[in-house]
Amino acid sequence: MEPVRRVAGRMAPLDLADVDTDQIIPKQFLKRIERTGYGPFLFYDWRARGNFVLDRAEYSGASVLVTGANFGCGSSREHATWALRDVGFRAIIAPSFADIFRANCYKTGLLAVTLPESQVRHLIDLVSEDASAEVTVDLEAQQVRGDGFSYRFEIDAFARECLLRGLDEIALVERHETTIATYETHRAPWLPTVN
Amino acid sequence: MPKTLGEKLWDAHVVRSAEGEPDLLFVDMHLVHEVTSAQAFEGLRMSGRRVRRPDLTVATMDHNVPTKGGFRAADELSRKQMDALTENCRREGIPLHQIGSRRQGIVHVIGPELGLTQPGMLIVCGDSHTSTHGAFGALAFGIGTSEVELVLATQCLPQRRQGDLAVNVSGDLPLGVTAKDVVLGLIGRTGTSAGQGHLVEYRGPTIRALSMEGRMTVCNMSIEWGAKAGMVAPDDTTFKYLEGKPHAPRGQMWEKALDHWRSLATDEDAAFGGVIDLDASKLEPHVTWGTTPGQVVPVTGRVPSPRSETDERALRYMDLLPGTALADIAIDRVFIGSCTNARLEDLRAAASVIQGRHVHPKVHAMVVPGSTSVKRAAEDEGLDAVFKAAGFEWRNAGCSMCLAMNPDTLAPGERCASTSNRNFEGRQGSGGRTHLMSPPMAVAAALTGHLVDVRELL
Numbered sequence: 162m163e164p165v166r167r168v169a170g171r172m173a174p175l176d177l178a179d180v181d182t183d184q185i186i187p188k189q190f191l192k193r194i195e196r197t198g199y200g201p202f203l204f205y206d207w208r209a210r211g212n213f214v215l216d217r218a219e220y221s222g223a224s225v226l227v228t229g230a231n232f233g234c235g236s237s238r239e240h241a242t243w244a245l246r247d248v249g250f251r252a253i254i255a256p257s258f259a260d261i262f263r264a265n266c267y268k269t270g271l272l273a274v275t276l277p278e279s280q281v282r283h284l285i286d287l288v289s290e291d292a293s294a295e296v297t298v299d300l301e302a303q304q305v306r307g308d309g310f311s312y313r314f315e316i317d318a319f320a321r322e323c324l325l326r327g328l329d330e331i332a333l334v335e336r337h338e339t340t341i342a343t344y345e346t347h348r349a350p351w352l353p354t355v356n
Numbered sequence: 357m358p359k360t361l362g363e364k365l366w367d368a369h370v371v372r373s374a375e376g377e378p379d380l381l382f383v384d385m386h387l388v389h390e391v392t393s394a395q396a397f398e399g400l401r402m403s404g405r406r407v408r409r410p411d412l413t414v415a416t417m418d419h420n421v422p423t424k425g426g427f428r429a430a431d432e433l434s435r436k437q438m439d440a441l442t443e444n445c446r447r448e449g450i451p452l453h454q455i456g457s458r459r460q461g462i463v464h465v466i467g468p469e470l471g472l473t474q475p476g477m478l479i480v481c482g483d484s485h486t487s488t489h490g491a492f493g494a495l496a497f498g499i500g501t502s503e504v505e506l507v508l509a510t511q512c513l514p515q516r517r518q519g520d521l522a523v524n525v526s527g528d529l530p531l532g533v534t535a536k537d538v539v540l541g542l543i544g545r546t547g548t549s550a551g552q553g554h555l556v557e558y559r560g561p562t563i564r565a566l567s568m569e570g571r572m573t574v575c576n577m578s579i580e581w582g583a584k585a586g587m588v589a590p591d592d593t594t595f596k597y598l599e600g601k602p603h604a605p606r607g608q609m610w611e612k613a614l615d616h617w618r619s620l621a622t623d624e625d626a627a628f629g630g631v632i633d634l635d636a637s638k639l640e641p642h643v644t645w646g647t648t649p650g651q652v653v654p655v656t657g658r659v660p661s662p663r664s665e666t667d668e669r670a671l672r673y674m675d676l677l678p679g680t681a682l683a684d685i686a687i688d689r690v691f692i693g694s695c696t697n698a699r700l701e702d703l704r705a706a707a708s709v710i711q712g713r714h715v716h717p718k719v720h721a722m723v724v725p726g727s728t729s730v731k732r733a734a735e736d737e738g739l740d741a742v743f744k745a746a747g748f749e750w751r752n753a754g755c756s757m758c759l760a761m762n763p764d765t766l767a768p769g770e771r772c773a774s775t776s777n778r779n780f781e782g783r784q785g786s787g788g789r790t791h792l793m794s795p796p797m798a799v800a801a802a803l804t805g806h807l808v809d810v811r812e813l814l
Contacts, residue, residue, distance in 0.1 A: 178666050179548055179648050183780040188761045192420065192433035194394035194440050196501075206782045229666075231549040234582065234648075235780060236759075237484040238392065239500035260552055260584055261484060261498055268502035317516060319377050330502075331405070334510045337372050337380060341512055344371040344382050351605035351613040352384055353472050354411040355451045 164327035165270050168251040169297040170224035172288040173215050180228060181235035182262060186244045199240055200247030219292035226253045227284045233262025242269040252298040254305060256281050267320045268330070272298050274305060280312045300324060358623035360520045361589050362555035365495035365620070369478045371512055378514040384477040386507050387463045388415040388450065390441040391761070392482030396505035397444040407448040409511040414472060415445050416453040418462045420761040423724050423751035427456040430763045448508075461727020461753040464488040464695035468572065469729050471601025475590035475617040480507055485695050485777065487578040490587030491571035492594055493620050495555070497585045518584045519629040521554040525562035527637030532811040534705065535570035536697060536775070536794035538562065539577040540642035542634055544652040551583025554629065557622060558588050562636040568597040569701035576696045577777055580649040589621040643682055643807055644779045644792040646670030651779075655682050655797065655809045673781050674789050675769075682807045687791070689772040690721035690802040691784070692748075694758035697775035697795050698726030703734050706775075706795035707742045709803070709813055715747035716805030722749035724756040724764070748802070760785045773801035 190202040207213045214220065226245065232255040233241060242265045245253070252272035266273035276284075287294050287307070296307040300321060305312045323330060334341075359367070372380040386409075393415070400406065407413060420434040421427075429435035438455065445452040453460045459470065464485055467473040475493035480486060482504040489496035499513065507513055525538060558574055566574070571588045578586025588594075595614060598604045605613045640654035647670040653660060661678040662668040671678065676685070692698065692706050703725065715721045723743050725731035731753055734740055740750045757764040758776035766772055766788025775798050776783075779790040791807060800810035 176665075177669070178664070181648075181778075181780045183759075183778070183783050187782055187786065188759050189786075191391050191761065192431075192437050194398070194437055196395045196398075206786050209786075231552075231582065234548060235484065235579075235778060237482060237498040237500055239395075239502060242500075257549060257552065259549070259582060261500055264503065265500035268500060317378075319514075319516075330514070331403070331506050331509050334380065334506065334512050334514065337512075340372050340380075341382070341510065345511075348382075348384075349476070349613070349616065351474075351609040352477065353474065353603040355414045355472070355603070356411050356449065 162270055162327045162329065165272060165324045166301055167297055167299040168224055168272055169295065171222065171293060171295055172225045172227050172284060173220040173223035174285045174288045175214060175226060175228040176285050178229035179231045179234055182233055182238050182241040183235055185233065185241040186238060191238060191240055196243055197247060199244035203244040203248050222249065224249055224251045225296055225298060226250050227281060227288060228253065228255045230256040230278070232258050234259040237261045239265045239269065242266050242271055246271055254281060254284060254298070267324060270324065272300060272324070274298055274314050274316070276305060276312055276314055283310070358626040360622045360626045360628060361493060361557050361587060361620055362495070362520045363626070365476065365478065366517065368476065369495070378516045381478060381513050381515050383480050383507050383511050383513055384412060385467070385472055385479045386413045387467055387479065387481035387486070388413060388504070389419055389463050389483065390417050390437045391419040392501050393444065393504055394437060394440045395501050396508055399505040400508055405509045407450065407508045410449040412511060413450045413508070415441060415450050416460055416463050416466055417441060417455045419755045419759065421455045421754040422762050423754045423756050423764060434762070458728055461729065462695045462698070462755055464576065465699060465726035465730065468492065468568070469601070469727060471598055471604035474598065474604065475594060476620055480513060484579045485576050487583065487586045488572050488576040488695055490575040490578065490585050491568060493587060493590035493617065495585055495587065498579065519554045521551065521556045521583070522628040522631045523556055523558050523634060524560040524631060525558065525634045525636050526560045527562060527635045529562060529636050530639065532641055532796065532814055533639050534794040534796065535566055535573040537639050537642045538634070538636060539574045540644070540649065540652050540792065541639050543577065543581045543649050544642065546581045546632065548580065548648050548650040549582040551578060551581045554583050556583040556586045558586060563588055564591065567701055568593060569699045572699065573696055577649065580777060590617045641794060641797050641810055643797065645674065645676060645682065647673055647779055647781050649777070649779060649792060652792070653682065655807060657682055683809065685807045686771070686805055687719060687773045687801050687807065688770045689766060690719060690798050691724070691757045691772055691774040691776060692722070692795055692798050693724030693726070693756050694776035695726060696777040698724060698730065700730050700733050702775065702795045703730065703739050706799045707739045709796045709799040709810060710742055710746045713746060713803045715802045718805050719802050721747065721802040722751055724751040725753050727753045757784050759783060773798045773807065
């Protein structure tokens with residue numbers, strides 16, 4: 162995975178809570194067997210209804226999505242993070258994320274950043290008034306910075322390290338092969354096997 | 357030190373623990389289906405890796421399988437996706453319950469049926485409703501595709517330790533009130549994210565009195581209030597369900613396993629990070645009115661006034677006005693199915709409401725058993741005949757209209773009484789409107805043509 166240190170760019174606001182992954186990428190687009198090519202289907206149903214905020218010209222090319230609480234709830238589909246990445250988002254800022262979605266973001270190299278409700282509100286108001294407002298999401302400094310503000314965010318230290326260094330998590334786990342093999346010899350004898 | 361069930365399960369699976377890092381957990385069973393696995397297998401291939409423990413990995417086809425008209429996928433992409441799973445399983449030596457086979461079914465229905473879901477295990481699957489398996493006193497949760505790849509490669513998963521929450525349910529369930537109403541009532545109270553970062557243990561006399569099927573329904577919807585996992589301590593109900601299942605231990609091993617399983621319950625003095633109390637005796641049948649499972653009220657109630665923009669949006673999508681009596685809402689479709697409510701007991705409870713009556717002429721209703729085994733068992737006791745005589749369609753097993761990846765979908769504007777787990781916008785078909793409820797409530801809606809309190813029909 163490519164290292165992710167900071168994301169700098171314009172924001173796009175999606176001022177809604179409880180946005181579920183069925184909205185982010187509807188199920189009819191989960192049949193592809195690739196990890197890319199989901200961009201055209203991001204928020205497909207909402208876009209099809211017209212006047213969708215992310216389709217406004219002024220938000221085209223935004224790299225930071227600012228949105229409401231419990232973003233990414235529901236289905237575990239990683240296609241949701243793939244689709245967000247495919248259209249150019251590199252960071253998402255929200256008051257909270259669903260657990261599986263946040264894990265998927267990190268695996269996809271998307272910065273899922275949690276800020277208090279009031280600070281997220283400030284960002285949404287800011288970009289709603291001035292679409293050209295830029296922010297920097299700095300993973301190294303753990304800050305979201307813009308003109309006249311700097312917000313500190315907390316993030317799991319290990320996830321941060323993996324993102325900063327672009328680590329292959331499978332390789333990290335494989336380093337513990339001996340420990341895993343030892344654990345395997347101690348498993349209860351009644352545990353099921355399938356072949 | 358006294359421990360909770362969750363702590364015991366967690367600790368037993370720690371392969372490696374290091375300061376500042378997530379715990380490395382060992383996965384006892386990895387369940388795989390066609391929709392979230394193809395990219396993971398592809399990743400393995402690209403990096404020259406193999407599946408570490410094909411003997412601890414089992415696959416089925418469920419999400420986009422057709423439920424009628426033979427076993428050929430309705431579209432090219434679905435077929436490709438199922439072919440990819442067949443090929444991946446063949447190459448890696450993973451047993452596959454493919455479409456048309458005796459044991460095929462929804463991944464969370466067949467695991468328990470096969471006895472692959474046992475107390476004390478850690479089970480993962482690329483599917484958020486993996487929490488279902490927690491009903492057996494297992495630690496079970498959904499993962500994304502990259503994590504599926506990681507588990508395929510290493511049989512392990514790095515995870516941060518979670519908090520512990522207890523949900524204490526007491527009081528007898530009134531007539532017509534089911535496990536589904538317990539969990540819908542709970543989510544109505546907690547909202548859709550209160551469980552985030554927590555392992556939830558459902559406890560108390562009401563939970564103890566539930567069958568395994570009922571416990572699975574409750575644990576299944578843990579994810580709908582954001583919990584990492586939901587579980588119930590194993591007891592005689594669990595053991596009775598498991599004994600004799602194909603992969604359950606036998607003979608002396610069974611006795612050994614029982615001793616261990618009995619030690620899993622939360623210790624008396626163990627502390628939870630939070631406790632939620634629920635009085636089941638005051639519960640009524642519940643129905644969702646909005647587009648999240650938390651937007652739910654008793655069927656005797658009315659569509660509430662919006663308290664947020666999310667509520668207003670939901671009302672617009674659902675085409676409902678505040679103050680409307682739930683019982684005045686007409687429906688077009690009924691779906692009885694899904695990993696939440698399509699086990700044999702659910703189908704029995706549903707069929708028992710029919711009592712010779714017929715599906716309302718304006719309603720199209722269908723029953724989709726959770727697995728081929730459930731279908732067969734239901735047919736053996738004549739439930740299919742009861743449903744068919746009443747005008748329900750009787751389908752083959754699969755996820756079907758719970759997420760509508762196969763041809764079973766709502767048309768735009770159609771309103772559905774559904775026993776599934778999510779009422780998100782478009783979940784059952786673009787523009788479709790979903791009301792979640794229990795199987796008896798869904799049948800009552802099918803018979804009357806509108807949302808109705810099933811107790812009026814009993």
